[in-house]
Amino acid sequence: MKTGKAQLEKVSKLIQPHIHRTPVLTSHLINEIAGADLYFKCENFQRMGAFKMRGATNAILNLSEEQKAKGVVTHSSGNFAQALSLAAKSLEVPAYIVMPDSAPEVKKAAVRTYGGEITECPSTLPDRERTADEIQQRTGATFIHPSNDLDVILGQGTAALELLEDEPDLDIIFCPVGGGGLIAGTALAVKHFGNNCKCMGGEPLEADDAWRSLQSGKIETNETANTVADGLKTQLGDINFPIILEHVDEIVRVSEDEIKTALRLIWERMKIIVEPSSAVALAAVIKEKERFKNKKIGIIISGGNVDLAKLPF
Amino acid sequence: MKTGKAQLEKVSKLIQPHIHRTPVLTSHLINEIAGADLYFKCENFQRMGAFKMRGATNAILNLSEEQKAKGVVTHSSGNFAQALSLAAKSLEVPAYIVMPDSAPEVKKAAVRTYGGEITECPSTLPDRERTADEIQQRTGATFIHPSNDLDVILGQGTAALELLEDEPDLDIIFCPVGGGGLIAGTALAVKHFGNNCKCMGGEPLEADDAWRSLQSGKIETNETANTVADGLKTQLGDINFPIILEHVDEIVRVSEDEIKTALRLIWERMKIIVEPSSAVALAAVIKEKERFKNKKIGIIISGGNVDLAKLPF
Numbered sequence: 361m362k363t364g365k366a367q368l369e370k371v372s373k374l375i376q377p378h379i380h381r382t383p384v385l386t387s388h389l390i391n392e393i394a395g396a397d398l399y400f401k402c403e404n405f406q407r408m409g410a411f412k413m414r415g416a417t418n419a420i421l422n423l424s425e426e427q428k429a430k431g432v433v434t435h436s437s438g439n440f441a442q443a444l445s446l447a448a449k450s451l452e453v454p455a456y457i458v459m460p461d462s463a464p465e466v467k468k469a470a471v472r473t474y475g476g477e478i479t480e481c482p483s484t485l486p487d488r489e490r491t492a493d494e495i496q497q498r499t500g501a502t503f504i505h506p507s508n509d510l511d512v513i514l515g516q517g518t519a520a521l522e523l524l525e526d527e528p529d530l531d532i533i534f535c536p537v538g539g540g541g542l543i544a545g546t547a548l549a550v551k552h553f554g555n556n557c558k559c560m561g562g563e564p565l566e567a568d569d570a571w572r573s574l575q576s577g578k579i580e581t582n583e584t585a586n587t588v589a590d591g592l593k594t595q596l597g598d599i600n601f602p603i604i605l606e607h608v609d610e611i612v613r614v615s616e617d618e619i620k621t622a623l624r625l626i627w628e629r630m631k632i633i634v635e636p637s638s639a640v641a642l643a644a645v646i647k648e649k650e651r652f653k654n655k656k657i658g659i660i661i662s663g664g665n666v667d668l669a670k671l672p673f
Numbered sequence: 674m675k676t677g678k679a680q681l682e683k684v685s686k687l688i689q690p691h692i693h694r695t696p697v698l699t700s701h702l703i704n705e706i707a708g709a710d711l712y713f714k715c716e717n718f719q720r721m722g723a724f725k726m727r728g729a730t731n732a733i734l735n736l737s738e739e740q741k742a743k744g745v746v747t748h749s750s751g752n753f754a755q756a757l758s759l760a761a762k763s764l765e766v767p768a769y770i771v772m773p774d775s776a777p778e779v780k781k782a783a784v785r786t787y788g789g790e791i792t793e794c795p796s797t798l799p800d801r802e803r804t805a806d807e808i809q810q811r812t813g814a815t816f817i818h819p820s821n822d823l824d825v826i827l828g829q830g831t832a833a834l835e836l837l838e839d840e841p842d843l844d845i846i847f848c849p850v851g852g853g854g855l856i857a858g859t860a861l862a863v864k865h866f867g868n869n870c871k872c873m874g875g876e877p878l879e880a881d882d883a884w885r886s887l888q889s890g891k892i893e894t895n896e897t898a899n900t901v902a903d904g905l906k907t908q909l910g911d912i913n914f915p916i917i918l919e920h921v922d923e924i925v926r927v928s929e930d931e932i933k934t935a936l937r938l939i940w941e942r943m944k945i946i947v948e949p950s951s952a953v954a955l956a957a958v959i960k961e962k963e964r965f966k967n968k969k970i971g972i973i974i975s976g977g978n979v980d981l982a983k984l985p986f
Contacts, residue, residue, distance in 0.1 A: 383696075404944045624981065631717045631946040631977035664944035668937065673981040 362510060363603065365552035371511075372518045375417045378450055382406055382519070384526050389629045390642070395649050397656045398642070399530065400626075401523040404634045404664025408474065411519050411662055412443035412506070415541060418515030419504045420444075420451050428453045430500035435488040437463040438591055439663055440506035445476030456501055458491045466667055507539030508597025517545025523658045524553040532652070534641035535660035537561035537570045537611060538592040540600035546660060547607035561611040562644035564588075564619060569595045570604070571611045588672050589619055591637035591662065612644035619643045620672055626661075627673075636672060638662045675823060676916065678865035684824075685831040688730045691763055695719050695832070697839050702942045703955070708962050710969045711955070712843065713939075714836040717947050717977025721787065724832050724975055725756035725819070728854060731828030732817045733757075733764050741766045743813035748801040750776040751904055752976055753819035758789030769814055771804045779980055820852030821910025830858025836971045837866040845965070847954035848973035850874035850883045850924060851905040853913035859973060860920035874924040875957035877901075877932060882908045883917070884924045901985050902932055904950035904975065925957035932956045933985055939974075940986075946977045949985060 385400045403411035420432060431454030434444050441457045448455035457476040459468060460483030471478055481491040496503055505512065519542075520533050533554070535546045543561045550559040563571050567585035579601050585593035596604065614622075623639035626632065638661045645652055645659070698713045716724035733745060744767030747757050754770045761768035770789040772781060773796030784791055794804040809816055818825065832855075833846050846867070848859045856874045863872040876884050880898035892914050898906035909917065927935075936952035939945065951974045958965055958972070 409944060627946055627981060631722060633940055633944040633946060668940060668984065668986040671981065671984070 363514070363548050368514060368517055368521055368549060368552055371418050371514045372521050374421055375414055375515060375518060378417045378447065379413055380406055381522060384523060385630060385632070387630050390625055393625065394645050395653045396645065398645065399523065399527050399656070399658045400630070400661050401519055401658060402632065402661045403519055404632060404638065404661050406663070408439070408442045408446045409663050409665040410439040410443065411516055411542060411660065412439040413447060414518050415509075415512035415515035415545070416440065416443040416447040416504070419509060419511040420447050420453055422511045423502055427502050430454070430502070431456060432504050433492050433495045433499070433501040434458065434504050434506060435492045436506050437467060439665060441467070441471050441476065442474055442665070444504060445471050445474035449475040454499070454501065456495045456499065458488050458495065460488065464667070505597065507541030507594065508599045509541075510599055513541050513545045513600055513603065514548070515545065516542045517549040519660055520546040520549035520658070521553055523660070524549065524557070527656070527658060528555055529656055530554065530557050530658045531655040532558045532560055533658040533660065534560050534562055534645060536589065536592055536637050536640040536662050537563040538637065539594035540570065540596040540604055542660065542662065543608055544600035544603040547603060551607050558609040559607060560609055560644070562640035563611050563613050564592055564640060565613045565615050567593050568613050571613050573601065574605065574608070574611055577605070587619070588616055589637040589640050591635060592640065612648060614640060614643040614647055618647055622646060624673060633664045633666060634661050635663045635666055638664070676827070676861050681827060681830055681834055681862060681865055684731050684827045685834050687734055688727055688828060688831060691730045691760065692726055693719055694835060697836060698943060698945070700943050703938055706938065707958050708966045709958065711958065712836065712840050712969070712971045713943070713974050714832055714971060715945065715974050716832055717945060717951065717974050719976070721752070721755045721759045722976050722978040723752040723756065724829055724855060724973065725752040726760060727831050728822075728825035728828035728858070729753065729756035729760040729817070732822060732824040733760050733766055735824045736815055740815050743767075743815070744769060745817050746771070746805050746808045746812070746814040747817050747819060748772070748805045749819050750780060752978060754780070754784050754789065755787055755978070757817060758784050758787035762788040767812070767814065769808045769812065771801050771808065773801065777980065818910065820854030820907065821912045822854075823912055826854050826858045826913055826916065827861070828858065829855045830862040832973055833859040833862035833971070834866055836973070837862065837870070840969070840971060841868055842969055843867065843870050843971045844968040845871045845873055846971040846973065847873050847875055847958060849902065849905055849950050849953040849975050850876040851950065852907035853883065853909040853917055855973065855975065856921055857913035857916040860916060864920050871922040872920060873922055873957070875953035876924050876926050877905055877953060878926045878928050880906050881926050884926050886914065887918065887921070887924055890918070900932070901929055902950040902953050904948060905953065925961060927953060927956040927960055931960055935959060937986060946979060947974050948976045948979055951975045951977070
């Protein structure tokens, strides 16, 4: 089975030489505040600074040699652009990255550092898709979606798999919910490797498309997404949504103030640099602390790529 | 001998239950930039966020029961105030902290959180000493100097001792130089536990009193100390200076821009929060990288207590 236990184990072994096994950190002070035992899986220490490195690596490793020779293409202005570029560079595969011309120069520079070839286009989704199509036709490159791709989903799931290897008795694993790749992969890992473990998501109230999708049973979109958690503005896709619908136990929504408070706690108490998106899961645990009292909870810290000149403090 | 190998081992065992054994981190990217193999001893992850917890704990543990009952007193506006407060609280000893009335409210709040009783006074050294004297006379508390105290020095040296246990073949251990407690302790640990290892210091050009003291052979002072590394403005003392003079191989001075560049590297590449003072040693290694090419170098990251509202980026 494509999403079975053996498949996840295989992916974990396959990508292992190309990624970091990230540490699991704890904080007495944050445990006191949350009233629970929290285990932070620190993907901010992952190569290129985010869990996306896992999925990108797995997607490329699953291509045929012929496909690899022609390269990969994606459209992303965020961490997946950098992840696919670095994974491709490490595996000696060409990477074509479609980015909106409005993307910050710092993000374009990061993609270039990792060897990705950038094509700029207007920032609407149809423009980005059309530009990626043109590159595919010209180069024969394979399109890799940042979150709605089974190889990507399985790759992202290896973070939770490793966390459960280190802490087998977790009651819950929480992760942030953006495009759905991370939480779908996490849910599969929890299902196959957890011991009565639940999978829950944290999502900004300002971009609660996934929460609404679970209510309605179909993929909902965000009209606006005015959140500091800029990695979580994207919507679910037709490949990850069925997995989420079947295996995610609950999504908890949090306000912008709750996200910022949790973000500051992580920075000040744990002395680690994490993206605002990474704080959403902790914000959810603290918001509903009465429910989670004394539980053992894993939290996937999604990444640490922030613009130090634009901090929300 | 009071500064011998057995003494340092004893101190390390004594304080172990009360401190964290901090991790040693590495970064491929920073190694590439420095052209050397760097091992960062991350005291920013220490309890209360700095190595000062070690010395404060050892100083209190070496008091008699009668002395402990009467408490400890120090004057500090920085990490030592918090360290002595928390160590005292953990060991159920009263702590009296003299702070300049100009100290930031955030630092006073941290001391109060850790249970220290603050007495404010004008910020000149005579005022601070007089105020501490008064408290000593009133309470019978023992005065503990933040850096010029042998028990404090030995406590600080345990960071380098642990680092050498993890990485026995270091060619050099670098640490920042402020009041001299850390580098004196580090030099003793390097002498007793290193394997042909040197001890070097990094110091801001703007507060290069220790560099000048090594040149002149007597304790020099800073007329001004206009540096972002605000933990390094203090001067050496008559207890730590002889140790430094005998056992420190060299002090390398760095500019403010070099400190800020190294600080940004640590934040952006290692995703950890460190104080500007902590970046001074890395700045020194990068500044003279030709000399340190391919060496195995330990770097003591002194602490991670920063005001997020006042970052130098």
